[in-house]
Amino acid sequence: MSSIWFLEGIRKGRKTEKFPKASPKEPPLWPSRLEGKGEVDCPTNAIDNNAWDSGKCVFCRRCEQSYKPSLDQDIFTVKDTNQLFRKSFYLYKLDSGSCGACNVELGTIFDPQYDANRLNIFTTNTPRHADAIVVMGVMTDGMKEALQKAYEAMPDPKLIIALGTCAISGGVIGKSALPRDQYNVEISGCPPSPYTILKAISRARGD
Amino acid sequence: MKWYKFGKPSGRLIGQVDEFIVHSDSILEVEDSTAVKRVNYHKVPGEFVFAYGPSTGGLMESVGFDLFTPGELINHVDVDPNFKKRTLQVKGKSVQDALLVVERINGFHSVSNSIAFASAVEDALGIEISDEIRHTRILMMELERIRSHLEVVKRVCEPAGFGVPSNQIGYLREEVSRIISRATGHRFFFSSNGVGTVHFNANGIVPALDKIVNEFDHIFRGLLQSKIFLNRLQNNGRAHHPNLLGPAARASGLSVDARMDSGTISYKDIDFNPVLQEEADSFARFMVRSREIFQSAEIIRSLENVGDFKSADISVSGSGEGAARVESPQGDLFYYVNLEDGVVEDLKMVSPSYMNILAFEDSIVGNIFTDFHFNWESFGIWVSEIGVEIR
Incomplete structure (x- = not known):
């Protein structure tokens, strides 16, 4: 029976898209980079003094009259990287208090359309084998210790990646998982699209 | 409240939140906030507790399991969904601001949550929705159901090491996204989705969905011929529980579905009968979800009048109490709101995941460790909607 599945896999052919070398095939409108100007009534103060902070934005569309989505998926910040991660970059995912959407989108980058494995990006079931910890969600009392222990268990060098607005700034839900200056990588979006996640993580490993 | 009344229990038990015990037709106010009780288990000699979670790569969300075992057999499990318990501030907010939070209670089932909340507000303020809005909401919920069921079937394949079907279903789930x-x-x-309004463009959905469902049909038939896969699911995690909800209930032969007995989003003009299985095990839950993918696609095909639909936003003001119940992909999802001049004074949500966790705890007894993941994933439980406190 296993041979049937092997043949089924071959029969489907290649489904993986060219991103990030090529443009995203189906970028979502929300979230994407917002372009515009003016003061608006923003529920998370993501727009303040005519400046837009993608790490605070939940892309709720209330500013749509003044700020338009551009489809640009490059809404991330990579503050630190390490060439050691180029050949293999193992991620440990940690849900500190998410709604589940970030968890699904992180898993999506391993689906055939994106196939993060081809970029030497993998997940690991233990922080001891991880190069980076991906934090999703706001900080909750019950997950503080787990986050701390997981980070301490990781070998050096290591990165902390904030995935989604809750982890970066708390969004409309609560307090961010960690202070922003502790993150090496911030991936914006509520939740971030797989395009944004894949490109940001690829950059974090030194691409 | 058009669909609910306070008073003695009437209809099926949906669950409890704070002092509300919610049935399918009534809300009973009690003093004991833990009237729906879990089993108190005491370790017997020779057993030890194997702690799994809250954070490990094998779990989608943070959740803790204490497995009571003499070595391989599981005699009891305690599930703790409160490691990632979020405290959400909703009371005192406008309906529009509260909706932003409600959508993020369970992001993967956000449409079910936002429609149940919006319907409760509409009930409180006496807002009638048109058939066009109702049909659009049905389409959205059925689309969400297809994606959610694909995710569960994918995750049931993973512990079997079935990389090809798992990835192929992942591909289809992304196409639905x-x-x-x-x-x-x-x-x-x-x-x-909002109060009395919805923004949705259904143009081109049916042909795209047909392609996805046809591909899933091929994978589904292949899985039904995979003896190793079926052996892992059959007789694994039998759950005969009178208070089961959603696909887990229908997998045990219970004809339970909010689409049939809730007035909130009526399916009265849609040809629909619940998908039932009798086996009550992981296989039956896999079967119900798989067959419901075809059924949901059929419902979407029947909604021919839904096109590019963007109804005007309406201003929300006024006071009142409202309640609503919809069939989320996981089962009955209940919302109650109390509004004062358009501001949320009180909000209560009962998630189907809570009753299903109790059933999961019962179902795992007598199974072994390697059965665990198949059984857990087959329930499709979302911890984010249980580990939540609304203030």
């Missing part, structure tokens, strides 16, 4: 993105501008429906 892209349909949702084209229809609403957001891959999780965020900000596409």
